Amino acid sequence: MKTMKKLFVGALLVAGGSAASAAEQDAWVKDAALKVQDEVVQLRRQFHQYPELGNQEFATAKRVADYLRQHGIEVRTGVARTGVVGILKGGKPGPVMALRADMDALPVAENTGLPFASTVTADYQGKPSPVMHACGHDTHTAMLLGAARLLAEHRQDIAGTVVFVFQPAEEGAADLDNFTQGAEVGARKMIAEGVLDNPKVQVMFGLHVVAGIPSGELRYRPGALMNSADGLRIDLQGTQAHGSMPWKGHDPVVAGAQIINGLQTLVSRRADLSQGMGVVSIGSLHAGIAPNVIPDSLNMLGTIRTSDDGIRKTLLDDLPGMVEHLASANGVQAKVQLSEYAPVLMNAPKLTKAMIPALQRASDGKAALLPQSFAASEDFAHYANRVPSLFVLLGATTPGTDMAKAPINHSPFFTVDESTFSTGVRAHVEFVLNYPALASKAG
Numbered sequence: 001m002k003t004m005k006k007l008f009v010g011a012l013l014v015a016g017g018s019a020a021s022a023a024e025q026d027a028w029v030k031d032a033a034l035k036v037q038d039e040v041v042q043l044r045r046q047f048h049q050y051p052e053l054g055n056q057e058f059a060t061a062k063r064v065a066d067y068l069r070q071h072g073i074e075v076r077t078g079v080a081r082t083g084v085v086g087i088l089k090g091g092k093p094g095p096v097m098a099l100r101a102d103m104d105a106l107p108v109a110e111n112t113g114l115p116f117a118s119t120v121t122a123d124y125q126g127k128p129s130p131v132m133h134a135c136g137h138d139t140h141t142a143m144l145l146g147a148a149r150l151l152a153e154h155r156q157d158i159a160g161t162v163v164f165v166f167q168p169a170e171e172g173a174a175d176l177d178n179f180t181q182g183a184e185v186g187a188r189k190m191i192a193e194g195v196l197d198n199p200k201v202q203v204m205f206g207l208h209v210v211a212g213i214p215s216g217e218l219r220y221r222p223g224a225l226m227n228s229a230d231g232l233r234i235d236l237q238g239t240q241a242h243g244s245m246p247w248k249g250h251d252p253v254v255a256g257a258q259i260i261n262g263l264q265t266l267v268s269r270r271a272d273l274s275q276g277m278g279v280v281s282i283g284s285l286h287a288g289i290a291p292n293v294i295p296d297s298l299n300m301l302g303t304i305r306t307s308d309d310g311i312r313k314t315l316l317d318d319l320p321g322m323v324e325h326l327a328s329a330n331g332v333q334a335k336v337q338l339s340e341y342a343p344v345l346m347n348a349p350k351l352t353k354a355m356i357p358a359l360q361r362a363s364d365g366k367a368a369l370l371p372q373s374f375a376a377s378e379d380f381a382h383y384a385n386r387v388p389s390l391f392v393l394l395g396a397t398t399p400g401t402d403m404a405k406a407p408i409n410h411s412p413f414f415t416v417d418e419s420t421f422s423t424g425v426r427a428h429v430e431f432v433l434n435y436p437a438l439a440s441k442a443g
């Protein structure tokens with residue numbers, strides 16, 4: 001038995017020679033992440049207690065900028081309104097690597113009962129609304145600050161430059177019509193204002209906390225990680241009539257019913273479902289006020305989600321024609337508007353596979369493949385469309401609790417187990433320490 005054990009260890013060392021040296025090179029990361037854990041928790045609780053809606057992250061941005069400067073990181077503020085960009089030059093030459101966290105909260109009334117729960121209200125679309133970090137962006141910001149500190153303290157070990165991207169309004173802006181002005185906020189606005197250009201970002205990493213995955217665990221997926229999302233607005237104009245005499249008008253309600261059903265056949269009859277999935281959902285429908293009056297108009301709002309850009313293109317291309325024809329078959333006018341939110345979030349397959357050992361080290365071996373793309377969407381997809389990127393999911397739910405019952409992101413009961421922060425911090429740091437060797441091999 002003894003001999004066998006020795007042989008086994010020897011074989012491991014030989015086979016895993018380069019992995020062992022990579023592991024040695026970042027042996028400090030685990031201890032360092034534990035050392036900043038309390039600070040990350042404090043930062044996060046502060047962000048959580050005083051959440052700010054999209055495009056209003058003024059206090060959060062100031063705290064972020066102050067913290068980065070405190071640690072000797074060059075800072076740009078006011079990017080895409082409230083965004084903050086930090087730049088850290090490492091001690092060795094190498095690629096430009098961006099790490100991204102989002103900072104915005106949601107118009108949700110917190111009901112977690114946490115001692116640092118939010119009681120904040122703020123204007124959302126012109127109306128006062130409760131505000132809560134119900135998607136965990138408070139934790140993303142805090143974890144990236146913790147990682148920034150560690151990387152700044154070890155800048156001599158870094159080959160290349162790190163760009164810290166603290167992005168506003170991932171969930172949309174509180175003060176703009178996100179349907180018509182969505183391109184002017186969040187990731188798209190950061191990109192338009194040059195966040196990927198100066199210095200020229202070569203690779204990007206980000207993560208999202210997710211309820212229902214045990215804390216301390218990571219999920220990765222080469223290719224599609226999160227689905228596309230696009231908004232849909234349909235306005236039907238008919239002619240009002242007495243409910244007893246529909247022949248005297250043009251009924252937008254019956255036309256609307258046919259359109260809602262017709263939209264489902266875009267998915268089932270038009271989309272190439274061998275490539276992925278698609279969904280068209282109408283979530284808002286308004287027409288008329290009285291039971292005996294056929295109204296003259298109907299308005300509906302919906303969302304289109306897909307896991308494949310080909311399916312997305314089919315749905316977006318074919319939808320207006322179908323709506324217009326169904327409307328005109330009923331003698332009703334249709335106005336169709338589509339609004340892009342995010343394409344499919346595509347992880348660069350080679351990069352993702354090459355980073356698996358680093359993700360395993362960041363999570364003490366608890367990184368696993370996500371078998372299907374995640375149904376939700378992320379505007380990180382816009383960065384990933386421009387530079388090779390890796391976005392991973394980080395477990396937020398206390399191990400040993402019922403994962404199926406954990407309140408999901410955006411719920412008033414959503415919580416994040418703080419013990420997962422050190423894994424998140426390590427994932428950012430490991431990405432920066434491990435990517436340069438891969439980049440030089442590929443080059």
Ligand SMILES: [Zn+2]
Nearest residue numbers: 135171409410
């Ligand atoms: Zn969210």
Ligand SMILES: [Zn+2]
Nearest residue numbers: 135137170208
């Ligand atoms: Zn989110």
